[in-house]
Amino acid sequence: MKPKAVTLKDVAAAANVSRATAARALNGYGYVGGDAAERVRTVARELGYRGNRIAQALRQGELPLIGFVPGDILNPFFSQIAHDLDMELRGSRHNLLIAASQEDPEQERQVIDSLRALALRGLIIAPATSDPNPQLAAMLEEGYPLVLIDRVPEGLDCDQITVDNREGARNAVDYLIRSGHRRIALIHDGSRIGTARERLAGYSEALESRGIAADPALIAESPSTVSHAIDATIRLFHRQDPPTALFTVDSLMTQGAMLAFRSLGLSMPHDVSLVGFDDFDMATFSDPQITVVSQPIKKIGPLAVEMIMARIQGSRAPARHVQFPTQLTVRGSVSRPRSA
Amino acid sequence: MKPKAVTLKDVAAAANVSRATAARALNGYGYVGGDAAERVRTVARELGYRGNRIAQALRQGELPLIGFVPGDILNPFFSQIAHDLDMELRGSRHNLLIAASQEDPEQERQVIDSLRALALRGLIIAPATSDPNPQLAAMLEEGYPLVLIDRVPEGLDCDQITVDNREGARNAVDYLIRSGHRRIALIHDGSRIGTARERLAGYSEALESRGIAADPALIAESPSTVSHAIDATIRLFHRQDPPTALFTVDSLMTQGAMLAFRSLGLSMPHDVSLVGFDDFDMATFSDPQITVVSQPIKKIGPLAVEMIMARIQGSRAPARHVQFPTQLTVRGSVSRPRSA
DNA sequence: GCCCCATATGAGACCGGTCTCACAAGATGG
């Protein structure tokens, strides 16, 4: 009941050699006699010797671990990325430590601190806010391997992978306009999360470039949850002069809008058109299927691993800023407005 | 560019005390003079001293890490659990290492091996198969803290959390029978995964207890992916004498069935009834919403943490086998068969 | 036969902490 793991010393003793020789035999470096090596390997197998990575790490400085700090693993966007990181990292014999920030800056700070104490080789983070972040700045300064995904704090020149939120939103809204809509509503969380801000900006740009005055009454702010989004949608469409189309800035809100339309008895695309940012499974399960701005999620994980590995291997290259374009995935939730 | 983390030695030197005293001051044990302690703490703060958990772990044997080996994090079932584990573990100042087995026994073996080398404090595993598992048996034998969830290898008396798959399936099928169905199809993956087998058993029992002969032609086997399930469903309903109801053993298959029905032009519940095992978001987004057997997913994570922590704290109590009951969540996807 | 070098091996430093133990003071007390 006291497992007492087999150590190198045990193996060395059993094979009648010194720890140094045993280590050489097992790790295959330096000079080792053929039969000594043989003996050590046999004994190690028999004893069930299993190296202690902690000791190795202590000597060499780091554990083969990469940390990932998503906003929330429950979000399919992040669980896809977590999955890809896990797969990709396995190829480099690293393991993945996941600790969600719950989209809370303070929790994020603590989580990062606790991960750093573990002497991970690097961290992949989706920062909870786009406010300047001294903690990350300090790590970057120290040369700590760091890759930011999805969102980026202001003024931090760090390896990062984002998508072109502004353009994606602009395209989506422009598509609605080209379909004949003029009264296009928007739901966003007024959050610190930069992505939402950029999507809002894209919305405004699209309207402006087509000479449509933005109506502040059509812009709703709501926390990013399905139920809040339902409320926000209902409020928007309960007006005497309701919008003919809606653009939602994330998939949770899109789901909320779908449910709200159902309860309002509005049918898509006949009564109302909908475009959401971010693709999600349900978008293809509803009837009609939902037109969305899709992001190349599957490219993010592998690229993040590539970036962090480069840093771990000591690359001092200037920070890479990769911004993926989005793509408008046209499905069935948009048509010309009835009245138009 | 060579961060050269601040070590205890640096702090001790700067505070003009020995490492021993510095350690005592920082960790608050043993005797330390008031002003020495003060000095050490101040210096530590100024230098940005951050303990090295690896060194601590080497001395004390383990890192404050728990490993989690799910089948696949993309599966919402597992991402919910991962999320709960992460949250729950934070309370005990532990971090979560996630490495998916991809439902592959060989990969599982390797993953567990690589996690063990990291000297984690314990492992929470959803075994990929229910075949006897010597690796896990050996770990158990050694007294390694281990908690199994969702599935359990044969002949392993280990802390475990499962749900009553057989009863859940029996209830679901019985519900269909009580709704007047006689020709009830089943799609399962013929997998080694025990849960699927138990659900199949529940299906058979329900039929038998109502005196309905099971028709092998109504039992389809398909890998557990949406697209395979679509094919399987189509094959089942292309028969000259199609079933009037379908029971699917997991949420991916349920989704596949929904899509297949749509493409076949069958409308639920009018043309066909559907009950799925495992609740999922989309089940409430479709029209009609899907009747499912739901599992108390949110209870699993917290309980798993409780169990593993007890083992880590040295509990030698007999293995706990917790089996949660399931609940039939009746929604709108079942009605009396047309013909009946 | 002598020197040099390649090969094989062990001793021991080291990584950064924790912790035991010995020891030096000052306080207590009889």
Added chain:
DNA sequence: CCATCTTGTGAGACCGGTCTCATATGGGGC
């Protein structure tokens, strides 16, 4: 005033590896 106890502190062992360096041995070249 000496013995004893309480404090405060440092030296150094230790965790389990890695790795440098010194040493031992044997073969080849001259």
